[in-house]
Amino acid sequence: MRLKLGLISIILLVGGAFASPRITTDLSGNILQSWLDGKSIKTARSLDLGSSFSQPESLGISAEAYDLTSDPSALKYYLVFQTSREVFLSIGNNLNFSQTRLLARDGESPKIITSGGTLFSAWKKNDTLYLASSSDQGETWLEPELIPATGEAIGDFALASSGDNNCDLVFTAMSRSRYSLYFYRRENKSLVKITNGFDPITLAMIAPGPFGPLILWQQRYLDRSESFAIVSIDGGSSFSPIIKLELPEQPARLSWDGEKWRSTAFGKGSPPLAVSSLVLFPAPAQNSGVFQATTVNSSLEILTMAKPDQSIWTLEISPDQDFFPPRTIFSHKIVPAGANKQIFPLPGNLQDGNYWARVTVNDGQTSTLVNSSASFSLDRTPPIITILTSRETIDNTYQLQGKVNEPGILSIDGQKLAVHSSGTFEARLSLKPGANSFILTTTDEAGNIAKNTLTINYTLPTTLQLKLVKPAPTDWLKPGSIVYCELLVTDPRSEVEDESEAEVKINGKLLNETLYYEKSEQKLSGLITIPDQISDGIAALTIKLPAMEKQLDIKIDSTPPTLTTTGGATVFGNTPFAVPLPLSDGGSGLDPAGTIVMINGISCETYSSGEALTARLAFPLSDGTFEVTTRPRDLVGNISPQMSFLYCLDTIDPSLAIAATPEVTERQTIVVNGTVSDKNLLTVVITRNGKEVHSFFPNQSFSKEVPILPGNNTIVVEGRDKAGNLSSQTISFSSAVHASGALLSDVGNAPNPFSPRLDGQTYFICRLAPGISLPADIRIHIFNLTGELIWKKEFIGSGANVFAWDGRDHFGSLAANGVYLYTIGIFSWGRNESMRGKLIIYQ
Structure with missing residues (x-):
């Protein structure tokens, strides 16, 4: 009886055994799972990110080991597999493999990847690794390369794209009970030993990142498995220190999602297996603190918080704070540990103007956006x-x-x-x-x-010339005043005799005085009297000598200063020690030393503040109304008759009270009720999140409806009086959605398929569910089929539901042909919801 049960158990174990589980994506971007059921390769698809799978299907190929990948740009699948000791390649569409060719007559454990337009396949043979490549979708292959031998027994190995039609490789090796992990860069044929020790290395993985690969391996220590990783931000030239990871499941796939590394693992049970995604490295705290951007010649100096490790700073420059990718310029720089300042050269074609800058810091493990942006002005144009x-x-x-x-x-x-x-x-x-x-x-x-x-x-003059020296062109002259007049005389032919006299006219009126010529000084000078009856402004000064007559311009000011207030208007202020004087002068300007000011009969000192005058008090005034008398004078001596005005000193802020509001509301508007009182009240201003929404002249009480935005709202109510005193009240609350109802009814894009070169743009459409209205926060993310984020955009407080994309990734390059996945998410009324779609790009 025991023997029979044991036999049955053995039969069930063998019949249900599976091996070599793989995760990749199909040509439409869905998760594709594959495994060996005995020697039969089977697959299953998931349309819900790995939560459930279709019924398994057999590829109809028998193998002892295999690897499977897809190339959406070529609309093909590539399968390498081992039968006996031979390695074959099979190419197919829709997992129907009709073309099979021999890659190696002696090999085992084959692997295959695509990198740009190149295929790479590797296999083991007698503790040697071979790497072959094809640049024509697998039709022809170059002679396999031998990975440099280490003289050790080869264990697990893995391939990863390194961009530019190249690849990287990691492999484990063992010699004399010591286990090693190696990294091979095909680009420069370099081989680097990563680790070496007595603990068996049971798994080696590698995945491409935005600036370099991630390498993950597992070691067996006693009865447990430990996971470790290193990451590069310089294309694999150097790596971070070894990082120990806590992974609950054995990883099956590594990927970079645009901000962080993720590990995809299989669940337990029989295939197809549910898969789960796990963030490998915890996100660092959001970078707060200083962030400055300053132009230095043709470069931009970035100052932010220092980072403890070497990192890559990605600088984004945009003409606005939206950082919309088609208008945003990206630049990258490797920054040493501890540095907090870097100089980024600015593109030569960047036009002068105002820009915004922000920095994303990538330490290889996570990508963190500095939580502020800074404005700067670019000016490379010399002055004129x-x-x-x-x-x-x-x-x-x-x-x-x-x-x-x-x-x-x-x-x-x-x-x-x-x-x-x-x-x-x-x-x-x-x-x-x-x-x-x-x-x-x-x-x-x-x-x-x-x-x-x-x-x-x-040029030495050949004729008689006169040049007015005094009064200067900027001088103003008062009618009736006596003025010294001086002219420079150039007389190359000695036409003017020494001590000659010159007649003087102003606006055609002959003056009694004359000017005298001193030949030795080449100067014509004397005192003249400006006529009493002459209009303000430019007057004609005529100088007549026996040999010539010359007309010049002088400026006349006969009008004294005036008050700018009319009709007995009151002047308001809130400074007890100073009174602003409402005076103006259209000619020579106000003279603070010659202006007399008295407040309630007490004299005050007057001083200039720009073009205005202010009376300074030796004692502070109390709140109230005062009579101010003044006799202003201008700089040429015109004096006004005594004038007076009322000055109201008000140092008391308006009394402002706002009714209580809920901390959380489900409404899309909120009514601000309040009262404000002040004997000299001028205006009330209401702002929401820094933007003015109401400005009005209130009665004692007011009630205003204010539209609110999803999330946190800060409403500030300010009351200001005529003297400039200000009172304010702040209302802070959060908006919340109704308990029922979806946010999205559908998402889509058109045209689809989309050609960036022919169509220019595709438009993503976000259709809101009934009862949901804009504005809302909209987020769009676009991924390629490897799970890499190629473009994202956030529209905060958007009032639109249609958004354009020009087919370019974050670095400004056109996306390659193929299938892409996108998600459109909305945040409104305290809830998040997202939907996904597919997009086909062709050039």
Whole structure:
């Protein structure tokens, strides 16, 4: 009886035995599981990410070992298998393998991968590894390469794509009870020993990452299996220290999902087996703290928190904070451990303007986005100097006038010049007969330098010339005032006799005074009286000598300052020690020293603040209304009659109260009820998450409806009075969705299939479920069939449900032909939901 039961048990064990389970993807991106049932290769598909599988199907091929992969761009499957000691390749569509050819007459445990447009297959033979490649989809193969021999017994091995039609390989070896793990780079034929010890190495795996491979292996220690990994961020040239992993199941497949490494493992039982996905490395804490971006010449200096390990910084530069991939420029740099600053060269074709920058840090284990972005301005355009005066003169002194188009430092022949806020500048230059050259150098705030050579041709005059020196062109003159007048005389033919007199006219009216000529000084000078009856503005000054007559311009100011308030309007303020004076002057400007101010009969000192005047008090005022009297004067002596106005000092903030609101709401709007009071109230402003939604002139109470966004909302209510005093109240709460109802009804994209070159863009459509309305947070992720994330985009608070993609990955390259998976997720009213779809790309 025992023998019979034992026999039955043995029969069941043999009949149900399976080996060599594999996980790959089919041509449509579904999970494809395969295994050996005895010597029969069987497969099953999963349409729900591995939770359930179709009924097993046999490939009709008998094998002792095998490997299976797919190439969506070629719409083909590739199967290598071992029968006896021979290795065969079979190529098929839809898992119907009709083409079979011999790869090796003596080999075992074959493996196969695709890398770009190249196939790679490896197998063992007498403790030697052979690697063969085909660049024409398996039609012809190059002579197999021998992996450098180590003189040890070869155990497990694995292949992985390394990009650029190349591959990497890891294998285990044993010699004299010591076990080793090796890494082979086909690109440079290098062989590196990763580890060596007495614990048996039972599993070796390798997978391509964004910047280099991940290698995982398992060692048997006593009665347990331990998992270890190393990762590279420089294409396999160097690796991280060994990382010990805690894996509940033996991994069957490794993949990078765009942010982190994942291990896919089989469940227990009979095939097809359920599969589960596990994150290999825990995500680090979100990087907070400083993040700055500063332009330095043609580069961008990035400053952020230092990282303890070597990492790769991916810099994204975008014209806005959306970082939409078609408009975003990507740059990568390997950063040594402990560094917190890096210089990234900026693309030469990047136009001047304002940009946003952010950095993603990848230490090989995870990819972490620095949780802030920084704005910067790019300015590689040198400043422009414009000369406003003629470059020809007959005077031996030259009054240079010019303008620069942006702030900076200006010098002429090394001597610094003052630049006005308007960008204009002046300089008096001494000239010699002929061409006079001067070097103007200006450096803008971005460090761009412009150098201009200014050539002034000084031609000795051949005729009599007069040049007004005093009053200067910027001087204002008061009617009735006595003014010193001086002109420079150039008289090459001695037409003017010494001590000659010149008549003076202003606006055609002959003055009583004359000017006298001093030949030795070449100067015509004297005192003149400006007529009492003359209009404000530009007046004509005429100088008449026996040999010539010259007309020049002077500026007249006869109008005293005035009050800017009208109709007895009150001036408000909230500073007890200073009173702003509502005065203006359209001519020479206000004179603080000559302006008299009294507040309630007490004199005050007056000082200039820009173009305005302010009265400074020796004692603080109390809140209330005060009479201010003033007799303002301008800079040429025009004095106004005594004027007065009312000044109201108000230092009390408005009284503002807001009704209580719920911490969580299911509504899409919230009503803000409140009261505000102030004897001088001006306005109330309501903002939501920093954006103004209401601004109004309230009565004592108010009620305003405010639309709210999914997630956290911060509403700030501000009351401001006429004196500038401010009170504010903040309301913070979260929105929550109703308990029932889905968020999405369907997702899709069109056109599909999609050609980036012919169609330009495909459009993802997100159809919302009934009762759900925008705005919402929308997230789109696109994966290739290996599970690698090639593009993602987040639309926070989006008011749209159609989004375009131009077929380019995160690095700006067009995606290859093939099938891609995408997920569209929505976050609204406190709930997340996502749907997936498939996209076919052809060029």
